[in-house]
Amino acid sequence: MIMxxxxxxxxxxxxxxxxxxxxxxxxxxxxxSDSNDQPYRTAYHFQPPKNWINDPNGPMRYGGLYHLFYxxxxxxxxxxxxxxxxxxxxxxxxxxxxxxxxFPSQPSDINGCWSGSTTLLPGNKPAILYTxxxxxxxxxxxxxxxxNLSDPFLREWDKFPQNxxxxxxxxxxxxxxxxRDPTTAWLGxxxxxxxxxxxxxxxxxxxxxxxxxxxxxxxxxxHPFYSTKDSGMWECPDxxxxxxxxxxxxxxxxxxxxxRHVLKASLKGHDDYIIGNYNTAKDxxxxxxxxxxxxxxxxxxxxxxxxxFFDDGKKRRVLLGWVDESSSEADDIKKGWSGIIAIPRAxxxxxxxxxxxxxxxxxxxxxxxNPVSLPPQVLKGGQLLQINGVTATQADVExxxxxxxxxxxxxxxxxTDPQILCSQKGSSIxxxxxxFGLLVFASEGLEEFTSVFFRIFKYQNKxxxxxxxxxxxxxxxxxxxxxxxxxxxxxxxxxxxxSLRTLTDHSVLESFGGExxxxxxxxxxxxxxxxxxxxxxAFNNGTADVNITRLNVWSMKKAQIN
Ligand code: DQQ
Numbered sequence: 001m002i003m004x005x006x007x008x009x010x011x012x013x014x015x016x017x018x019x020x021x022x023x024x025x026x027x028x029x030x031x032x033s034d035s036n037d038q039p040y041r042t043a044y045h046f047q048p049p050k051n052w053i054n055d056p057n058g059p060m061r062y063g064g065l066y067h068l069f070y071x072x073x074x075x076x077x078x079x080x081x082x083x084x085x086x087x088x089x090x091x092x093x094x095x096x097x098x099x100x101x102x103f104p105s106q107p108s109d110i111n112g113c114w115s116g117s118t119t120l121l122p123g124n125k126p127a128i129l130y131t132x133x134x135x136x137x138x139x140x141x142x143x144x145x146x147x148n149l150s151d152p153f154l155r156e157w158d159k160f161p162q163n164x165x166x167x168x169x170x171x172x173x174x175x176x177x178x179x180r181d182p183t184t185a186w187l188g189x190x191x192x193x194x195x196x197x198x199x200x201x202x203x204x205x206x207x208x209x210x211x212x213x214x215x216x217x218x219x220x221x222x223h224p225f226y227s228t229k230d231s232g233m234w235e236c237p238d239x240x241x242x243x244x245x246x247x248x249x250x251x252x253x254x255x256x257x258x259x260r261h262v263l264k265a266s267l268k269g270h271d272d273y274i275i276g277n278y279n280t281a282k283d284x285x286x287x288x289x290x291x292x293x294x295x296x297x298x299x300x301x302x303x304x305x306x307x308x309f310f311d312d313g314k315k316r317r318v319l320l321g322w323v324d325e326s327s328s329e330a331d332d333i334k335k336g337w338s339g340i341i342a343i344p345r346a347x348x349x350x351x352x353x354x355x356x357x358x359x360x361x362x363x364x365x366x367x368x369x370n371p372v373s374l375p376p377q378v379l380k381g382g383q384l385l386q387i388n389g390v391t392a393t394q395a396d397v398e399x400x401x402x403x404x405x406x407x408x409x410x411x412x413x414x415x416t417d418p419q420i421l422c423s424q425k426g427s428s429i430x431x432x433x434x435x436f437g438l439l440v441f442a443s444e445g446l447e448e449f450t451s452v453f454f455r456i457f458k459y460q461n462k463x464x465x466x467x468x469x470x471x472x473x474x475x476x477x478x479x480x481x482x483x484x485x486x487x488x489x490x491x492x493x494x495x496x497x498x499s500l501r502t503l504t505d506h507s508v509l510e511s512f513g514g515e516x517x518x519x520x521x522x523x524x525x526x527x528x529x530x531x532x533x534x535x536x537x538a539f540n541n542g543t544a545d546v547n548i549t550r551l552n553v554w555s556m557k558k559a560q561i562n
Pocket of ligand 1: 055071115
């Protein structure tokens, strides 16, 4: 409950001033569950019992279960010895960890089993295509199929004895250390399979196209499927259709007048995408005008190597991404683990057709408990409003703002990168309209806090909404990454409220601005604002008042993970 008497009106100025063996010893014993020993371990974000993880691999729904594979080091909390870890879930929230599904055993993967995807072949038969690091340390693509299709857990996988099925040769111009991460395959008009593999030629990043009649013999297309200059190696490409209208997802082979296509690549530390049309007859992807380079990003914070799949149960497309740590390697070794998977997101095309929308899967709402709601109210310039009655380190916060006086918004003379703008202004520099938003993971004396907030600018006579996630004050331990992130949100504050949803989970916050039109994920490692010591506030450090039109907060229950 938020007690009005606790609603503090304080002058806000005081606050601011990248090799494995088959024989590893598995040990699924969990780490100490004492939250004092492990204040950064997440309660409802996926992570295995211990050790290092990175990219999600081959997510799919099979036998009524969601299967998540992931790059996993069975031997420690740093990258290395990479196998495909494997966990299953009935609801994308609670997870059970199984034995690794794919691990080095053939000359074609003896130095590592890197990222890849699953494809459901006719008859609902899953097949994995993954990158193997072969005995020459070259990157090659391998095929594996389940040993026993009647096992819904798909515990055991048989590798195709003639692996690899795609490899660099002396005449195919493939750079042997830049040929990896096959996508989910799709069927073309001719009934043949297509798959993309990430690559580069010098600094030109690209997705190579392969075709096959039988999923075993793959032939490289004459030209790359798509490429952009100076984007460097494309890791973990993804290619999928989205409906022009509505939030439902479609199976990866669907094409036609009702759909557009999305091409995503992981490059330079983020996941960027292009929307366009896929001409099946010509096998070419034609981006929308003015969007032939990567200008759109899934997440403007820490979010990489994501992969989507079509969930035939709920008829939606679900996106999973890796959220790396921002702590030092020594700290990761000390805590015994590194890397989490962001909350699975449903994704669809925004009605404008100009971008995707992402929203945490609805199942996560099962974890909501102890709702706290605040009546609509004015948040005055300089006001800090404490929100009591929630477990601030483990919460789901939804807040919406309405602004008037748009005429007085700060004028932005020159276009500036949103991350730079957020870093320069932080949450301390006042403008008329902003910063206003949330303070999460805040310590009692505000020695530590993380702020997620909006600022509104006038740029070329239009309103421009900036969303920032500022970690610069998140921890007194300066060994941690304290980067500030920013994104512009395509909302028009004249006609729409500014909505923000932030999920907090001990060392991660995922923020969704403009109903999922701009997402920012960040890692934080507070030293004071941990467990029940953390506080939550709404704040307005702008000079003009803003209206809070909605404020609903839930404490989140712990998910059953492992
Ligand atoms: N991680 C994998 C690669 C991929 C990279 C290796 C992306 O297959 O390109 O662990 O994070």
